[in-house]
Amino acid sequence: MNGKIDREADGTLLIAAANKRVRVARAPADLPFRWTVADAGRRRGATSVTGVLRHVRAALDRDYRSLRLRIAPLPPIS
Amino acid sequence: MIPVAVLTGFLGSGKTTLLGRLLRHPDFARTAVIINEFGEVGLDHDLVEASEESFVELRTGCLCCAVRGDLALTLEDLLRRRDAGTVSPFERVAIETSGLADPAPILHTLMSDAGLARRLALAGVVATVDTVNGLATLERYPQSVKQVALADRLILTKTDLAHARCADLVARLAVLNPAAKRLEASFGEVDPARLFDMGHPVSLRAHDLPDWLGLEAHGEAPAGGHHAQVSCFAILRDAPVKAVALTLFLEALAEHCGGDLLRLKGIVNIAESPDRPAVIHGVQHVFHPPVWLDRWPSQDRRSRLVCIGRDIDQAWIEALIYAIEAEVAEVAAVGA
Numbered sequence: 001m002n003g004k005i006d007r008e009a010d011g012t013l014l015i016a017a018a019n020k021r022v023r024v025a026r027a028p029a030d031l032p033f034r035w036t037v038a039d040a041g042r043r044r045g046a047t048s049v050t051g052v053l054r055h056v057r058a059a060l061d062r063d064y065r066s067l068r069l070r071i072a073p074l075p076p077i078s
Numbered sequence: 079m080i081p082v083a084v085l086t087g088f089l090g091s092g093k094t095t096l097l098g099r100l101l102r103h104p105d106f107a108r109t110a111v112i113i114n115e116f117g118e119v120g121l122d123h124d125l126v127e128a129s130e131e132s133f134v135e136l137r138t139g140c141l142c143c144a145v146r147g148d149l150a151l152t153l154e155d156l157l158r159r160r161d162a163g164t165v166s167p168f169e170r171v172a173i174e175t176s177g178l179a180d181p182a183p184i185l186h187t188l189m190s191d192a193g194l195a196r197r198l199a200l201a202g203v204v205a206t207v208d209t210v211n212g213l214a215t216l217e218r219y220p221q222s223v224k225q226v227a228l229a230d231r232l233i234l235t236k237t238d239l240a241h242a243r244c245a246d247l248v249a250r251l252a253v254l255n256p257a258a259k260r261l262e263a264s265f266g267e268v269d270p271a272r273l274f275d276m277g278h279p280v281s282l283r284a285h286d287l288p289d290w291l292g293l294e295a296h297g298e299a300p301a302g303g304h305h306a307q308v309s310c311f312a313i314l315r316d317a318p319v320k321a322v323a324l325t326l327f328l329e330a331l332a333e334h335c336g337g338d339l340l341r342l343k344g345i346v347n348i349a350e351s352p353d354r355p356a357v358i359h360g361v362q363h364v365f366h367p368p369v370w371l372d373r374w375p376s377q378d379r380r381s382r383l384v385c386i387g388r389d390i391d392q393a394w395i396e397a398l399i400y401a402i403e404a405e406v407a408e409v410a411a412v413g414a
Contacts, residue, residue: 034405049401050330057334067336067363069329070190 001060018060024052079199080157081274082171084184087206088215088222089177092235096206096263097174100270110156110168112149114176149173149184150191157197170274171198178221181205181228182340185361201274202230206263209234212247216254226251227308227340227386228361229258231272238264256310257343257384308340311392313399315381318349323406327399328358328365335390336363344383345371355379 003017013024020039027033033045037055046052057064087093097113100106159165175181181203188200205225208215212234215222226232232251237244251260261268319327324346331339343359346368356368385395 048326049398049405050326050333053330053334053398066333069332070364071367 003060015056015060020060022056022059024056080169080171080197081201082153082173082188082198083201083273084181084188084203085172085174085206085273086179086181086203086225086229087177087233087235088208088212088219088225090211091177091206091208091215092233092263093174093177093206096204096233096235096268097172099263099267100172100273103270106170106270108166108169110160110165110171112152112156112171112173114149114174114179149187150194153194153198170201172273180221180224182224182362185228186364189361189364189366203228204231204233204273205229205258206233206235207247207251208236209244209247210236213250216250223254223308224340224388226258227255227310227388229255232258232260233268234260234262236264237262254308254310255386257386307389308386309388309390309392310384310386311395313344313381313383313385313392313396315347315383315399318347318352319381319399319403320349320406320410321351323399323403324348324356324358326402326406328360330398330402331395332360332363332365335387338388338390339363339385340388341386342383344381345375346381346383347379352379358383 001017003015005016006014008014011026015022015024022037022039025036025038027036027045031045033047035046035049035052037044037046037052037059039059044055046055054066057066085093085097094113097111101109101111153171156165156168156171160167173184175184185200185203188194188198205228207222207226212222216226232255234244234247248260251258259272261272331342339360339362341361342365344357346356346358348354348356351370353374354370354372355374356370358368359366385392
């Protein structure tokens with residue numbers, strides 16, 4: 001996906017891609033999140049980098065369907 | 079545990095010939111064989127001599143898409159019959175996929191079915207590559223690229239016919255999957271033991287690691303080989319990785335790259351377990367639980383991850399793990 005990312009002085013990221021603009025910023029201290037991800041007037045909280053990634057991907061990629069990590073069963077203890 | 083080898087390779091690349099040779103070898107007589115044929119009229123099974131009762135043909139469709147459940151049921155049935163003594167006590171299983179199959183879902187079945195995992199261990203993936211047509215096939219058919227990318231062993235077939243062109247193909251394979259060991263087979267002749275000694279991560283020992291990772295034979299870091307959007311690269315980390323950071327990293331990889339992450343394997347220096355490295359192995363979004371080695375295989379205690387993927391940017395992967403580690407460190411510092 002082509003796009004552009006700018007970083008503001010306070011560390012906020014502005015992402016422009018797929019005809020959308022997404023803003024990733026540190027969450028205010030009174031919110032139980034570390035980050036906020038805002039696009040098209042909606043703002044979501046994220047507690048981690050991986051959460052931010054999920055929100056950004058969902059905002060920019062309409063076809064995005066996340067896959068959950070699956071752990072194979074353990075073999076028996078011999 | 080009964081080892082299971084998955085034999086893949088494009089149409090006409092010599093899988094059945096190889097399997098036929100394998101089964102005629104006296105040391106490998108006790109091999110149960112599952113052959114998946116695509117199409118109305120099966121033929122491959124007629125070309126392979128095997129004991130009838132431990133031989134199963136799946137003809138309902140391509141293993142990779144239509145009959146995954148059938149594969150699990152077939153394996154369960156084989157084990158049940160082995161326990162009951164109605165088939166010979168086979169010591170290994172070979173699954174020959176159809177030439178058009180994507181091997182990844184087959185590996186998922188073997189890795190993620192709890193019932194099978196108690197009895198069967200994936201020995202690895204063997205891919206046959208025809209030295210006469212292999213280059214053209216890799217150019218034209220994405221399935222063949224994926225078969226090669228997922229393999230632990232690459233068997234170059236028909237080498238008696240194509241020595242002149244073999245060098246180009248070998249160079250291409252080295253780019254596509256530098257970690258896979260390459261063997262040559264003329265008329266299907268190859269040491270059958272090499273098809274089952276690939277080292278399942280569960281049974282790996284420390285000294286097997288360099289070979290399994292493929293770093294030693296191909297340099298410390300396979301350099302960004304790229305072919306048909308499939309690339310292979312290694313990520314090295316000097317500092318130990320916290321367990322939670324590794325977990326988050328693997329979750330993010332599965333979530334965002336799952337379908338394109340053809341293979342990830344590696345040895346990781348976990349901060350909480352400095353003397354016992356973790357071996358990780360995944361196919362797409364399915365991972366084995368980490369296997370803890372008793373010791374490091376050498377003085378080199380760096381974490382080493384070998385990744386084979388489609389349209390996966392090495393820089394993105396490295397940025398992801400750095401970001402996650404930085405966040406984990408930041409949270410830990412706040413907590414302290």
